[in-house]
Amino acid sequence: MINKLKLKTIARLNRWRIAFLGFILIYTLILLSNLTNPPMQWDEVIHLNSGSFLYWENYDKFVVNAFYPPLFDYITFLSFRALGVNLFAARLVPVIFSVLSLWAVFELTYQLYKGKVAILSTIMLGVMPGFFWLSGIALTETMLVFFTTTTILLFYRWITTHQNKMLVLSGLTLGLGFLTKYQMIVSALILLFSIFFLARNQIKYSLKKFCVIIGTAVLVVTPWIIIAYEVYATQILNQWFYALQVGNPERSVYSERFPIPIFYLIDMVWPYDTLHPISIFIYAAGLLGLVFFAWRGKQEDKFVLIWFITIYVFFSLITNKEWRYVLPLFPTIAISTSVLFLTLYGKLENIWRKKNSNVNREKLAKLAAGLLITFMVGSVAYSVYDTYDYVSKYQITIDIQGATNYALNNIEANKSIMVLCPFNFFSREMVRFYLWADGDNDIPVFQYPRLPIDAYTPKFNITEFIEICNRTKVQYVFTYEYGGTVPYFNTTLNLQQIYQQLYDSGNFTHISDETTFGSNPRRIFILTYVG
16 A cells, blocks of 8 residues: 555656656745845734744633734644744745645646646746735635635546545635635635536536535534624624735725726836735736736636636725735736637747658747847746845844843833834734733733825824823833834824923923843833823
């Protein structure tokens, strides 16, 4: 039995799989080498703290704060159990699921288009700046890509083999994906539309089998729904609706920058001048590849098209939009790009290998093939550069941990901490994470204003701020340098002006070396409230 298994494994390890393993090894080492360099971010700290709730057995807090389904946070908790409560342990989870996502894309593409397309698609996806960046941040996106792709892979295997176990496994991954993010429901729509468009001759039979997938997924999801609903019914329902909309109405300003039908066509490649989730050349080739799929019309082409269109339309109809929400369709761009390149190359190769072919035509075909290879290699190289440029923007250090440790060691009983002017890299949840990492769950932490000052226009009222400090028994006020005179979002207000008001009130101490953490221009200053 063992010998048969070894022979089967060796047989599967052809040159494309060996190349895949080599790429994955390099890819993983690069990710791990940079894992803790980017600062903690506003959205990811939610998962870090949820993992901490489980680590310290605060189950009520975990359920009440369950904005997202529990699976990602639970796996983060397992990572904390193995490696301790720290940023590396939390970010190791998306690395693992990024690698698993690449494997799922490789296996699916291998079945659809064979090995050469599979390895090229994997590389194309791996070097996409947005995918690579999210692979090192403790967010649910890479896990969602894995479960989406695996659900589709297992469903396609059922189409080709008619093995019922593939339906059950597909339902299992669909359910686990739903426990990762509620938007996983889009994967069920992909399968359903695939039945309508690809299995018209057996639609009743296929729909019955589809019910097996849905039934399995429901069995997986039901325990969490029951537990969450019984603990805190009203708030949980509100949280679920909020999460399904991927945010709140206040975030819709970003979502209204482009018309709905073309929002993601632009946002996936050019949300800002310096940010390109998919590099422009791969993106352009990918869109051309999708057009080629529509023209050629093979079953596997239609399958990838349904995948792309379903996700695109689904997330376009959701109020709040951001390019990372559609990360599960990034593999379709990688696949269509690879198929287009290799199909064109194959056509050109046939010309110069054809017997009795015209010499000039052969030379022209070889020249075109050389240019095509140059463009393909150049596109990958440019995407690698885009990825490096993207990641390098986050190579900054903000010493929230040092500031928190100082407060933890010096704070008086029944006193609290206030985070003033929070933004993407500086918030009360980050301070709470480091407090809980040391096992302290009792020190209250607040922030003013409530929303991040780099995304919403802040309103600072010194009288209101002092009243809040009195009411919440604040001892330490954490402030971030933020360039000193750099204005906050959509206002002329800056930190220097706020400091002037704090000093004029006579209720706060001044900046000192002892209570300064980090290096210019990213220092944290701790003031003591003495009012």
